[in-house]
Amino acid sequence: MAEEMKHLIEQIQKEGIEKANTEADSIISLAKEKAAKIVADAEAKAQESLKQAEIESAAFADRSVKTLEQAARDLLITVGQGCEKVVTETLGKEVDTALSGDLLQKMIADVITQSGNNATVTVSEADKSALATYCSSLASSSGKSVELVSDNEVLSGFKVVFEGKSVSLDYTGEAVADALAAYLRPELAKIVSGIAREQISN
Structure with missing residues (x-):
């Protein structure tokens, strides 16, 4: 009887241990599966975060480049406008200085001679005197009437209107300077742009 009891107890212990081992294996397997899923989810999330960071980084870099390009354009425009102002002001002063004395007399004579018509020449008060x-002598030599008048709005150079014609010519310092500046603007823009490209490439 004791032998049977001993055998029964051993059998129960054996079955209990086997059951416990089976349950333990199941728990370990389930834990491994959960751990693997947690690791996989974490890696996927990390990859998504990395991808999003790369997209945002690229977008930021692109915005930065565009901002720099716009700043460079604005700087070139500002520099170009500054250069244009300096050139225009200098040009205006030089033209005003040039449109006097012998050159002014020669220009008036050329215009009157080539037109062959009576004319009214408008100059500044200082140039009229x-x-x-000279204009009186020019009228005598050309055989044409040359009326000389002054206008406070004319600072240098002259305007001329021909009798019987609806044509007036403007050789004032302002008109000549504007015409020269209009010619110089695209050339000035090329120079500034060329210098900028050279500096950027260096």
Whole structure:
């Protein structure tokens, strides 16, 4: 009887241990599966975060480049406008200085001679006094009437209107400077742009 009891107890212990081992294996397997899923989810999330960071980084870099390009364009425009202002002001002063004395007399004579018509020449008050004798002599030599008048709006150079014609010519310092500046603007823009490209490439 004792032998049977001993055998029965051993059998129960054996079955209990086997059951416990089976349950333990099941728990370990389930734990491994959960751990593997957690690791896989974490890796997927990390990859998604990395991908999003790369997209945002690329977008930021692109915005930065565009901002720099716009700043460079704005700087070139500002520099170009500054250069244009300096050139225009200098040009205006040089033209005003040039449109006096012998050159002014020669220009008036050329215009009157080539037109072959009576004309009214408008100059500044200061130039009217200086040109009165010359225009009188020009009228005598050309056989045409040359009326000399002054206008406070004319600072240098002259305007001329021909009798019987609806044509007036403007050789004032302002008009000549504007015409020269209009010619210089695209050339000035090329120079500034060329210098900028050279600096960027270096």
